[in-house]
Amino acid sequence: MTSGTTASTGAGHRSTLQYFRWAFIVTAIGLGLGLWLGFSTEHTVGGAMKVFFIVCVLAVLEISLSFDNAIVNANKLKDMTPKWQQRFLTWGILIAVFGMRIVFPLLIVVIAANVGPWTAIVMAASQPEEYSRIMHDAHLPIAAFGGTFLMMVALSFFFDHEKDVHWVRWIEEKATQYSSVKGIEIAFVLVIMLVFSEVIESWKGAASATVFFHAAIWGLLTFLLVEVLGGILDRSQELMEGAARGGLGAFLYLEVLDASFSFDGVIGAFALSSNLFIIAIGLGVGAMYVRSMTIMLVEKGTLAQYRYLEHGAFYAILILSVIMYVQTLTHIPEVITGLGGAALIGFALWSSIRWNRKNAIAA
Numbered sequence: 209m210t211s212g213t214t215a216s217t218g219a220g221h222r223s224t225l226q227y228f229r230w231a232f233i234v235t236a237i238g239l240g241l242g243l244w245l246g247f248s249t250e251h252t253v254g255g256a257m258k259v260f261f262i263v264c265v266l267a268v269l270e271i272s273l274s275f276d277n278a279i280v281n282a283n284k285l286k287d288m289t290p291k292w293q294q295r296f297l298t299w300g301i302l303i304a305v306f307g308m309r310i311v312f313p314l315l316i317v318v319i320a321a322n323v324g325p326w327t328a329i330v331m332a333a334s335q336p337e338e339y340s341r342i343m344h345d346a347h348l349p350i351a352a353f354g355g356t357f358l359m360m361v362a363l364s365f366f367f368d369h370e371k372d373v374h375w376v377r378w379i380e381e382k383a384t385q386y387s388s389v390k391g392i393e394i395a396f397v398l399v400i401m402l403v404f405s406e407v408i409e410s411w412k413g414a415a416s417a418t419v420f421f422h423a424a425i426w427g428l429l430t431f432l433l434v435e436v437l438g439g440i441l442d443r444s445q446e447l448m449e450g451a452a453r454g455g456l457g458a459f460l461y462l463e464v465l466d467a468s469f470s471f472d473g474v475i476g477a478f479a480l481s482s483n484l485f486i487i488a489i490g491l492g493v494g495a496m497y498v499r500s501m502t503i504m505l506v507e508k509g510t511l512a513q514y515r516y517l518e519h520g521a522f523y524a525i526l527i528l529s530v531i532m533y534v535q536t537l538t539h540i541p542e543v544i545t546g547l548g549g550a551a552l553i554g555f556a557l558w559s560s561i562r563w564n565r566k567n568a569i570a571a
Contacts, residue, residue: 227504231496238493239263245485259486266490271497276528276549278498279521280361281462282505288458293506296459301499304466309491312467313484316346332484339484348416348536349423354467355532356397356427361465362526363393365518375519375559397428404533411537420536434461515563520556524549 239260246259285293317328317339332339365371366383374380386392401424409417434457505511511518527548531540 227507228497228500231493231500234496235267235493238267238489241489242486245483245489249483262486263490263493266487267493267497270491270494276521276524276553277466278501278505279511279518279553280465280525281498281502282511283518283521284458284462285502285506286511292456292459296462297499297503300459300463300466301495303463304495304499308467309488309495310484313343313487316350317342336483349419351532351535352420352423353427353430355529355536356401356424357431357464357529358525358532359397359400359529360393360428360431362522362529363396365522367393373515373519375516375556376523380519394428394432400533401425401428404536408536416536430464434464513564514557514560516556516560517553518556520553523556524552527552 242259242263243256246256247253249255250258281296285296288296314325314328314332317323317331318325323331328339366380367387369384369387371380371384371387374384401421405417405421405424408420531544531548534540
């Protein structure tokens with residue numbers, strides 16, 4: 209029995225709204241906390257409503273930036289054992305919400321400002337402007353690391369010799385054709401890294417270029433190490449358990465992938481608010497919707513029903529990786545990133561529906 213079959217047991221009886229039950233509950237709690245936090249800090253109804261609005265915008269921002277993440281998660285989850293599916297959807301989401309939305313921004317300040325964790329928490333509460341400045345100063349290496357990792361994720365999908373479904377045929381057929389060339393996607397990413405490091409050096413100086421290149425190398429190395437470690441762990445699990453695919457290795461891959469997606473949203477959130485706790489509430493609410501979408505995509509088999517949906521997600525990832533690189537040179541509004549990815553996925557969905565109708569397949 210495959211993991212996808214096990215996960216979908218009883219799924220056909222669930223309505224779409226039922227998948228989002230916990231997301232709605234967390235939304236209510238998060239908005240309530242936002243109102244309380246706004247009123248307790250500014251002592252006015254207007255201040256409470258301002259924080260309430262920021263929490264709503266942050267949640268929408270997180271959902272728009274992470275919809276492609278949900279699709280990629282679903283693609284990986286359908287090949288995981290039921291046990292590891294459940295672990296990712298419980299422990300994984302806790303790591304995503306608390307680890308990336310709270311611990312990660314604190315860790316950046318701890319390292320960048322060379323202060324202790326408690327000092328970083330105090331700074332977040334009492335000196336939010338200084339905290340925000342440190343976060344923005346750390347944007348270049350974060351964007352380089354996350355952009356490189358996501359670029360490798362996207363290119364690995366397209367440079368796959370087993371890939372036989374093509375959406376943008378003139379691009380994807382060529383990529384599949386050259387996928388037999390060993391390490392072609394790594395070479396492609398290295399060329400992009402070298403080009404950007406040269407441009408950054410001419411714009412911002414050698415020091416910034418060095419920081420970019422080192423962070424990008426670590427992003428590439430992290431992807432390769434996760435792939436190698438995942439293969440070793442999953443092969444060991446197959447030998448021990450007899451059949452199961454996608455265990456601990458896939459779990460680690462998804463956690464690093466989610467972290468890479470989160471970099472852009474966490475950094476961009478400081479453009480809306482310098483308060484770490486407001487950001488954590490807003491992004492945490494959005495992350496719950498991403499989790500709900502992931503479960504729905506797996507249990508309903510949506511990726512199988514809409515053949516180009518996954519393609520749209522990986523194109524969105526590729527574009528996001530390029531945007532993160534470009535953001536090392538100039539600021540790009542997060543709304544453009546989010547709407548661009550959503551538009552690509554929407555177009556992929558529309559193309560899938562057209563294909564289904566044309567081939568007389570029920571969507």
